[in-house]
Amino acid sequence: MSEIKLPITRYYGSKRKLVERIWNEIENLGLEFDSVLDLFGGSAIFSYYSKAKGKQVIYNDIFSFNTAIGKKLIQHNTNELCYDEAVSLLEPQHGYFYKSIVQESFQGIYFTDEENEQIDIFIQNANLLENENKRLSAYYILFQSCIIKRPYNLFHRNNLSMRLNYNGGTFGNKKTWERSFEELFSRFVRELDEFTFDNGHSNFALNFNAVECLETADLVYIDPPYFSSSRNHTTYHSKYHFLEGLANYDQIPEHINYTKNNKEITINKSDKFEKSATFLVELEQVILQHNESIIVISYRNNGIPTVQSIKNLLKQCRPERKVLTVDLGRYGYALNKGNQFNNEYLIIGTNDPI
Numbered sequence: 233m234s235e236i237k238l239p240i241t242r243y244y245g246s247k248r249k250l251v252e253r254i255w256n257e258i259e260n261l262g263l264e265f266d267s268v269l270d271l272f273g274g275s276a277i278f279s280y281y282s283k284a285k286g287k288q289v290i291y292n293d294i295f296s297f298n299t300a301i302g303k304k305l306i307q308h309n310t311n312e313l314c315y316d317e318a319v320s321l322l323e324p325q326h327g328y329f330y331k332s333i334v335q336e337s338f339q340g341i342y343f344t345d346e347e348n349e350q351i352d353i354f355i356q357n358a359n360l361l362e363n364e365n366k367r368l369s370a371y372y373i374l375f376q377s378c379i380i381k382r383p384y385n386l387f388h389r390n391n392l393s394m395r396l397n398y399n400g401g402t403f404g405n406k407k408t409w410e411r412s413f414e415e416l417f418s419r420f421v422r423e424l425d426e427f428t429f430d431n432g433h434s435n436f437a438l439n440f441n442a443v444e445c446l447e448t449a450d451l452v453y454i455d456p457p458y459f460s461s462s463r464n465h466t467t468y469h470s471k472y473h474f475l476e477g478l479a480n481y482d483q484i485p486e487h488i489n490y491t492k493n494n495k496e497i498t499i500n501k502s503d504k505f506e507k508s509a510t511f512l513v514e515l516e517q518v519i520l521q522h523n524e525s526i527i528v529i530s531y532r533n534n535g536i537p538t539v540q541s542i543k544n545l546l547k548q549c550r551p552e553r554k555v556l557t558v559d560l561g562r563y564g565y566a567l568n569k570g571n572q573f574n575n576e577y578l579i580i581g582t583n584d585p586i
């Protein structure tokens with residue numbers, strides 16, 4: 233486990249358990265850098281670790297719900313939302329007319345009727361908070377609680393019934409799914425109190441498609457979606473669209489795909505980096521955009537395209553600089569039980585001459 237205490241994440245592909253190893257490899261190579269761009273930031277663990285190590289950090293992710301989490305953990309240095317105020321956001325305010333978007337559109341899909349009502353009220357109350365520090369804390373605790381209450385911690389299936397009818401087995405955690413928002417908020421407010429801190433830099437979080445992110449840093453960490461040979465690919469959008477909807481609450485109604493059983497919300501859906509056929513072209517674009525930076529790519533040995541083809545691409549983009557791969561050993565992701573026998577790799581483009 234990491235020497236730096238890390239927030240608990242239940243995010244698909246989170247590098248929580250690997251980040252220390254990744255960092256040690258970067259340090260062992262003697263690479264020098266003061267700033268980090270975490271281009272596919274996800275749960276913000278790499279950004280958080282970099283912040284804890286005293287770097288200036290830029291977090292980025294295509295989804296605004298993730299960027300809210302990134303802003304809270306990386307850009308903000310404090311949490312101003314206390315538990316009592318968090319719980320009060322579950323109650324309707326007198327005189328405010330509440331929309332019922334989640335109750336009306338997602339009944340029986342992800343959460344119970346009572347939870348849907350709480351989500352509708354909470355998100356609208358959060359949006360009324362003028363204090364950004366509190367508003368993002370409110371988003372953080374709601375998104376983390378919603379994730380924890382879902383079977384597989386995902387939103388790609390219409391499977392509330394699986395949670396409600398669950399009667400034992402290997403994959404589920406019924407006790408956690410049934411914890412109330414009130415109870416979960418207590419845990420996540422404490423988490424925010426513990427994990428927000430000032431590292432002396434002005435760090436920030438962005439919300440760009442990676443190919444359009446113009447900010448850069450001394451070291452760019454690239455942890456893109458990943459395709460294995462053996463399975464159909466479920467995109468990050470498909471896994472987390474519901475949270476992206478909550479982060480853009482008023483836009484939900486005109487973005488529901490009614491042809492899908494799970495009523496996918498199409499906000500910020502993009503093919504970039506989510507199709508193996510075009511992955512290398514998009515990666516090349518990103519590498520060239522950050523041509524002066526050290527590039528560290530997280531990848532796996534059974535990926536499509538292969539580790540070697542990514543290494544070749546880096547060499548082709550940087551013919552005079554050293555490119556290397558590091559085998560981090562076997563690793564199985566918490567949310568990807570079938571995939572336990574793969575090796576995790578780093579592909580590193582240094583600024584050192586060959």
Ligand SMILES: C[S@@+](CC[C@H](N)C(=O)[O-])C[C@H]1O[C@@H](n2cnc3c(N)ncnc32)[C@H](O)[C@@H]1O
Pocket residue numbers: 243244245246247248271272273274275276277278292293294295298440441442443455456457458468502504505506
């Ligand atoms: C493998 S995950 C990153 C995990 C992250 N390093 C962590 O430890 O939690 C890939 C991330 O890329 C984001 N993503 C997918 N397509 C993207 C794009 N075109 N531009 C930017 N981010 C994208 C997804 O939202 C997801 O959070």
